[in-house]
Amino acid sequence: MPVRDAGADAAEDQEHEQEQEEENRERAQRQVVNEVLALAAETGRRAAGWVRELAVRQTDEGHRRVLERAAGAIEQTSGREIVPGGEGQLDGDLRYDLAAGLVAGNPYAGALPVLDAGERVALAAVCALVAAMPVTVLNDPARELPALCAVIDDALALAAWEEVAGA
Incomplete structure (x- = not known):
């Protein structure tokens, strides 16, 4: 039976540990990205709901349709259009x-x-x-998406505050 070199075993163990650490880092990074994608989708749903409320108030059918299309685009873009590893582009519509x-x-x-x-x-x-959300995949979505979501929430809060203050 061949005798293994203790140094070779230690090097193999160290390489295995490094691979495990790398896998754990990648898994943690994927988890963070998944969490911010869920945050973006939820923020988009709230924003789309608000835009749909604006649409309902419109007496002009054309204005209503424009706002309803915007609400759908907000929901779609903040959800399935943010594709990690994608090109970060929105289609023309x-x-x-x-x-x-x-x-x-x-x-x-x-x-x-x-x-x-x-x-x-x-x-x-x-x-x-919302239109800026997909491009975050080219940079740092874990940092950028929460910032965009926070500003969207601020915009919605300010609109609600003005509505209350103006009433």
Whole structure:
């Protein structure tokens, strides 16, 4: 029976430990990314719900449709469009539905949507921030997505505060 070199065994053990540590780091990183993806999706659902509330208030059917499409784009973009390892790009329809110009509503309507100043600003902010979410996969989603979500929550809170204060 061949005799193994104690130094070789120690080197193998050390290599195995390093592989285990690397696997544990990767697993922890995946867990963090999964948690921030869930946070982004939940934030998007809340924001989309708020935009749907704005849509319901509209008397112009065109404004209502524009806002409902924006709500759907917010929900989709903050959820399944954030793809780790992806290219971070939105397709043209989603970009269009999240464009800040949507605060003007339906371009064929005779008037602007019924939104107060705080809602218009919050709507533009939410759409811009959500549109930025997919590109975080190219950098550091674990750091960037929570920051974007926090600002979205701030925008929603400010819109709600202005509504209460203005009432």
